[in-house]
Amino acid sequence: MTRVAEPIGIPASHRGNVDAQRNTSPRRRRSRRSGWWALFFLAPSGITLAIFSFAPMLVSLWTSLQKWNLIGPMQWAGLDNYAKVLTSPATGQALLNTLYFTIGYVPIVFVGGLGLALLMNSTIRGRGFFRSIYFLPVVTSWVVVALVWKWLLAPKNGVVNEILGALGLPQPGWWSDPFWAMPSVIMASAWKDLGFVMILFLAGLQAIPHTVLEAASIDGATRWQRFWRVSFPLLSPTSFLVVVLSLINGFQVFDQAYVMSYGTAATASTQTVVLQIYDLTFRYGRVGEATALSWLFFIVLILVTGLQFWGQRKWVHSE
16 A cells, blocks of 8 residues: 655644645635726726725815915915804804704605605505606606795795785795794705605615514504504614615705795795805815815714614614
């Protein structure tokens, strides 16, 4: 019987490891080769992301440490821009206005979108037509939507005030009144985004197994009980997504507030954080303070979103 020569200079206790490494080395080479191919195909999108996203973020961070008016040379300011923004009463008022908008906007789109989804998920005639009608504002420009609502809510000769006057009800100044300006912006914003939220909830409703609802019906559950105790808990992942997206949209409100009330007597009551950034940049030429406020606001958004992801474990159910 021929005996295979053992490797010289390698202890017997380590020979198994050497053989294992020899056997797995081709697999490692294939894995490494696959990794390089993955990087090769990801390179175009990665380079684009770096040029158009990460690079501008770094430039804006550098700009936030400068005193600049978009025309003259930059002057080093350090953290003075952040100090000015944090101690400015205008920043606090803009943040309060943004919170006011978000608190009014998120519940409306959540409840309204869920209600529309339940209606579109039922057996009614013309569901496809109504889905298209409700989704049409979503694909419409924000400027167009804001102009339409500005016309509808015009203090004089507006359609809404004409109807209220015919009914003998008070006719508010809407977007020109400091008290009613923000509710006007909230109504326009909610009307535009209801269709998008409806589609999200409709997808969630259609993903619920019919057998679960049938079992609840057989057990004697009413329609409300089937919704509240079966459908709504199973919609928690969709609800979480809707809340996150709606909060982000609420914090970033700009177009509708600018078109509907900017330059009127109600400008101060609809001055959101993004509008404040716009004013600091293009109206006052304080670009450093504007970018500093942008970074502070970005941090707030990250914290709010992170808090939601942390809390989802307590109320979001995957099954």
